Amino acid sequence: MNGKVKIGLMGLGTVGTGVVRLVESFQEDLFKQTGSSLEISRILIKNPDKKRSIYVHPDKLTTNPDDLIYDDEIEVVIEVMGGIEPARTYILEAFENGKHVVTANKDLLAAHGDELLRKAAEKGCDLFYEASVAGGIPILKTVVEGFSSDRITQIMGIVNGTTNYILTKMTQEGLPFEQVLREAQELGYAEPDPTSDVEGLDAARKMAILATLGFHVGMKWDDVACKGISEVTQEDIRYGKQLGYTMKLIGIAKRDDDCVEVSVEPTFVANSHPIANVNDVFNAVYVYGEAVGETMFYGPGAGELPTATAVLSDLVTVVKNSKLGINGREMAFPYHEKRLKSPEQIFAKYFVRLIVQDESGVLARIAKLMAENEISLEKVLQEPYGKEDAELIIVTHSASKASIERFLEEVQEFHIVKELKSCYRVEGGE
Amino acid sequence: MNGKVKIGLMGLGTVGTGVVRLVESFQEDLFKQTGSSLEISRILIKNPDKKRSIYVHPDKLTTNPDDLIYDDEIEVVIEVMGGIEPARTYILEAFENGKHVVTANKDLLAAHGDELLRKAAEKGCDLFYEASVAGGIPILKTVVEGFSSDRITQIMGIVNGTTNYILTKMTQEGLPFEQVLREAQELGYAEPDPTSDVEGLDAARKMAILATLGFHVGMKWDDVACKGISEVTQEDIRYGKQLGYTMKLIGIAKRDDDCVEVSVEPTFVANSHPIANVNDVFNAVYVYGEAVGETMFYGPGAGELPTATAVLSDLVTVVKNSKLGINGREMAFPYHEKRLKSPEQIFAKYFVRLIVQDESGVLARIAKLMAENEISLEKVLQEPYGKEDAELIIVTHSASKASIERFLEEVQEFHIVKELKSCYRVEGGE
Structure with a gap:
């Protein structure tokens, strides 16, 4: 690249507009960082008649993607259109024409990251996507550079601000899920259709992207075992508190030997763990490396400015x-074969809450069933429940997911067990 | 720089040895990152006869610094000798000869950072020193790049692992300072002479470096108001717990308008603040930027491997x-004039613990004196103390340091006040 680098921008919505503004405002700073001046020379839009909040010279606007993809002067394409298609096709064509790509497209990366990264590597092109995960934290850069x-x-991450806000309010103010969700919607922290956030799908996409980069394995969003927070109750949160835990929607990606597990689920985090204190709309990603040990990055999860800033930071790197x-060399090419752990290979501590008949020998029978399933107890809490029943909370030592599932199935066949109220993964603590 | 970059290394102690090892082990990775192969061509040592844990070709070793400084082929000098002189002179001479410098020398940076950064800028050279602050967290890079x-x-930082370990043990196990210090010394977490850590001097040096970089002001370590942890008692910690605070040795650098305050002192941190949960030998640096908002970086504070890794990361950047x-352009040149806040301009909440006579009207008199000094109360806790006295703990709303100091002086003149037990800054919370 020479003194001037030309850039094609696909999409001129909120993020695209932010990118145009930042490139203009920080010309001098960008030159200081790269030794080049950067110019957005073409912008792909859908509707040329739409009113826009910034002025762009009409000659730069086009509705034809080929004006970017086949323009030999354009060296980098920034894709902020969103959605799977046609974004996927445009990016693949851009690589075919030797262009580097920066994208903020979480959905696309989580569904086709593997394919895109392979094509980029094949063509010696860069593909960067910092803005797709936890906008305000330069986590992808850190994973690639800091742990290279x-x-x-x-x-381990809290990678969705909406659900973290909801769980924080439920914990601090003792309010039920539905009420907090409504308030979050009124404040604009949750979408009118909150499914993608609340059911953990957004977090699952981000964890797939993080796992792909961190483990060099092509993980897709549907490889992520995913459970949302809509069934978390005040009782769960209260009992967790009593035992020293905070409820968080936690994404976990772990590898042992060459097998990988990735999940997103409501999890009890020991209060002593730094991630337990990450509240409101904040995000945090905790990374464990064999040499460096524990590190954590904490910051705002999203927002227009952090997202556009992340795009710009990728652009500078390209x-x-x-x-x-050295284009295409720093890529987190997914060169390991994907081998997902079976439920027998996934180990964690679990919190189980049961309603049982309050009679002697109940705990003994349940403990025996746990032992038969190779589960041992770490903590037990029993409280009266109504006139004749008791509420039994058990925290196990580390056990396989398969054992826990078997135990939960079998324990419900006991006539002394009235109801399985909940079961959550437990992280942190000794 | 061409295909091969020659490097001069000053010092072959623990960190120097680590650097030599890493440069050898990661040749391929370094090439991938920089497009060049890196070679340590000369090493300055003190004693040629010393036995070393790695083999280095004897031709590379020299006791004459000019062999590095005046070698035209050497483009980068890595200084890991430590100490102020002769390191300072060597680095200045290296800049005179157009060489870039990477150093891990915290003492030197905190005492002469301003001078070194100015000389580097004048000569268009890079000066990087990530390893001098919180080895395992790439905090300087983040401050420069992420907040550019x-x-x-x-x-706000916990930047000394030794004191954080001691305070964590005191808090979790209820042991007195002296005992925990002894244990820390036995475990190798504290030096035989622990003064530099325990009295906050090490933390003050790191905060001076962070403030210089973050605020573009030439801060020296003796600009930092510094108090250690040797007088922190179990009673303080317990009362703090009762009020929802955790005791930490906190470095704070704040700017308002164009005035700066930098301090290191034992501080009560509200448990809801993410830094309150940073325990053991871990470090964390919390940065507040006007656009990005709150971010925090958490990781291991020191260690041979993190320190050498930080040196290597700087080397790659150079x-x-x-x-x-673009050498010399990304520098945090201290271009703002240094204007330190006066005690009238430094505002914080304070925790004050007094032993008072247990008679009616005591609290009223003390509250009146506070009001006269423009201090208002947020929390009060009173407990019996012996037969006739009471222990009075007050947490103030935000007040100036000058007011608090005046109040503490005047309150001790009251005959009803038996003793001023302690006074700590309070951070976090609303």
Whole structure:
């Protein structure tokens, strides 16, 4: 790349507009960082008649993607259209024409990241997507650069601000899920249709992207075992508190030997763990590397400015790489074969809450069933429940997911067990 | 810089040895990142006869610094000798000869950072020193790059692992300072002479470096108001717990308008603040930027491997910058004039613990004296103390340091006040 680098922008919505503004405002700073001046020379839009909040010279606007993809002067394409198609096709064509790509497209990365990364590597192009995960935290850059000579074994994250806000309010104010969700919607922290956030799908996409990068394995969003927070109750949260835990929607990506597990589910985190204190709309990603040990990055999860800033930061990296002649080399190419752990290989501590008949020998029978399933107890809490029953809360030592599932099935066949109220994964603590 | 970059290394102690090892082990990775192969061509040592844990070709070793400083082929000097002199002179001479410098020398940076940064800028050279602060957290890089288009207004850090370990044990196990210090010394977490850690001097040096970088002001370590942890008692910690606070040795750098305050002192942190949960030898740096908002970086504070890794990461940046032709541009040149806040301009909440005569009207008199000093109360806790006295704990709303100091002086003149037990700054919470 020479003194001037030309950029094609696909999409001129909120993020696209932010990118145009930042490139204009920070010309001098960008030159200081890259030694080049950057110019957005073409912008792909859908509707040329739409009113826009910024002025862009009409000659730059086009509705034809080929005006970007086949323009030899354009060296980098920024894709902020969103959606799977046609974004996927455009990006693949851009690689075919030797262009580097920066995208903020979480859905696309989580569904086709593997394919895109392979094509980029094949063509010696860069593909960066910092803005797709936890906008305000430069986590992807850190995973790639900070751990480049380390082996990451675990990534644990609060990567969805909406659900973290809801759980924080439920915990601090003792309000039920539905009420807090309504309030979050009124404040604009939750969408009118909150499914993608509340059911953990958004978090699952981000965890798939993080796991792909951290473990060099092509993980897709449907490889992620995913459970949302809509069934979390005040009782669960209260009992958790009593036992020293905070309820969080936690994404976990772990690898042991060459097998990987990735999940998103409501989880009790020991209060002593740094991630337990991450509240409101904040995000945090905790990374464990064999050499470096524990690190955590905390910051705002999203927002227009952080997202556009993340895109710009990727753009700077691409331009630098190009001058250094190292494009396509820093890529987290998913070179390991994907091998997902079976439920027998996934180990964790679990919190189980049961309503049982309050009679002697109940705990003994349940404990025996746990032992038969190779589950041992760490903590037990029993409280009266109504006149004749008791509420029994058990925290196990580390056990396989398969054992826990078997135990939960079998324990419900006991006539002394009235109801299985809940079961959550437990993280942190000794 | 061409295909091969030659490096001079000053010092072959623990960190120097680590650097030599890493450069050898990660040749391929370094090439991938920089597009160049890196070679340590000369090493400055004190004693040629000393036995070393790695083999280095004897021709590379020298006791004459000029063999590095005046070698035209050497483009980067890594200084890991430690100490102020002769390191300072060597680095200045290296800049005179157009060489870039990477150093891990915290003492030197905190005492002469301003001078070194100015000389580097004058000569168009890079000076990087990530390893001097919180080895395992790439905090300097983040402050420079992540906040390059933002304005940092506050940096708050736990930047000394030894004192954090001691305070964590005191808090969790209820043991007195002296005992925990002895144990820490036995475990190797504290030095035989623990003064630099325990009295906050090490933390003060790191905060001076962070403030210089974050605020573009030439801060020295003796600009930092510094108090250690040797007088923190179990009673303080217990009362703090009762009020929802955790005791930490906190470095604070704040700017308002163009005035700056930097301090290191034992501080009560509200349990809801993410930094309150940073325990054991871990470090964390919390940065508040006007655009990005709150971010925090958490990780291991020191260690041989993290320190050498940080040196290598700086080295990669220097080599990249050189190829991009942007050396000396990313520097945090201290271009603002240094204006320290007066005690009238430093505002915080304070925790004050007094032993008072247990008679009616005592609290009223003390509250009146506070009001006269423009201090208002947020929390009060009173408990019996012996037969005739009471222990009075007050947490104030935000007040100036000058007011608090005046109040503490005047309150001790009251005959009803038997003893001023302690006074700590309070951070976090509403």
